[in-house]
Amino acid sequence: MRVLSGIQPTGRFHWGNYFGAIRQYVALQSHPDDAFYFIANLHALTTVRDAAVLREYTYNAALDLLGLGLDPGKATLFVQSDVPEVSELCWILMTVANMGLLERCHAYKDKKAKGVAADTGLFTYPVLMAADILLYDSDLVPVGEDQNQHIEVARDLAGTFNHLFGETFVLPKGYILPDSAKVVGTDGENKMSKSYNNTIEVFEDVGVMKKKVMRITTDSRPVEMPKDPNTDPLYQLYSLFASREKASEMAELYRKGGFGYGMIKKELAELAADYFAEARERREVLAAQPEKVREILGDGAARARKKAAEVLLRAQTACGIKG
Secondary structure (H helix, E strand, O other): OEEEEEEOOOOOOEHHHHHHHHHHHHHHOOOOOEEEEEEOHHHHOOOOOOHHHHHHHHHHHHHHHHHOOOOOOOOEEEEHHHOOHHHHHHHHHHOOOOHHHHHOOHHHHHHHHOOOOOOHHHHOHHHHHHHHHHOOOOOEEEEOHHHHHHHHHHHHHHHHHHHHHOOOOOOOEEEEOOOOOOOEOOOOOOEOOHHHOOOOEOOOOHHHHHHHHHOOOOOOOOOOOOOOHHHOHHHHHHHHHOOHHHHHHHHHHHHHOOOOHHHHHHHHHHHHHHHOHHHHHHHHHHHOOHHHHHHHHHHHHHHHHHHHHHHHHHHHHHHOOOO
16 A cells, blocks of 8 residues: 655645645554655646746755654655656656546636636646656545545546556545645635745744734634634634643633633744744754755655656556557
8 A cells, every 4th residue: 555645845834734734644654555755846837937946945845844754764755856757657648638637627727717827737737646646556645625636637547548558557546634624824714825825834933933823814803702713713723733622721712702812822823833843953953964855855766766667667568658
């Protein structure tokens, strides 16, 4: 059983990235078989158009993931472009990809509906993602609910190829992360996302992080009024970091009323600083050892390429471009 997932280096990771995916990656790396995680820099080319920035984001993504607990002794961590076999498999899969299938994919449809110019990279993005998944005989792909369509595309393309050329690819299964949190942003309304400019970075300077927390948008209900914790964005953020006991106590306070949001924000900021303190220390140690980080990524790429070469050759032989 092989677990695989990737994350784009389009900026520094924020609370939404951590609670929505990275936390689960760390938990799944102890899977009895393989766990492959990659930094999807080829995908990032659809939005990041500055070479120096992309290199910086990619390296920082590695530092962040390692700092947050990905263990190269348990999981294979690598950079997507360090496995060139994925680009070749992507082309092979594009030859069996139906245009209608790609036109129905969310990212392309959303941009088209908004009148934003969508390039070919965005249009064929799901095919590259399918190549990422199929190249390693991935059995299980942890995703959020809004990403399950990508697994369906991979299964569709694998099924089409298998029908045309014989059994070649493992059909992956999506794994909806049970603890995947939809983290609200500092605007108190939208999902935390760089596109909404409402993020708090995991490894942000603690002072800057606390200022951002204090600026989280809240409603204007009077201090004495009882409030429903289940519908309150600030409480939702608080409960990510608090123990069950603390979260329960805070929920009771909400229901009683008689408190100001400033008090909750201060406690949230302290909890968040403590929560990531150990990860911050690990990251600082690694940041002082760039050669070690590059060695980890190099070793991960070598392990990934070994499996990728095997699967690519299988596909090449099946469709007739290798004898």
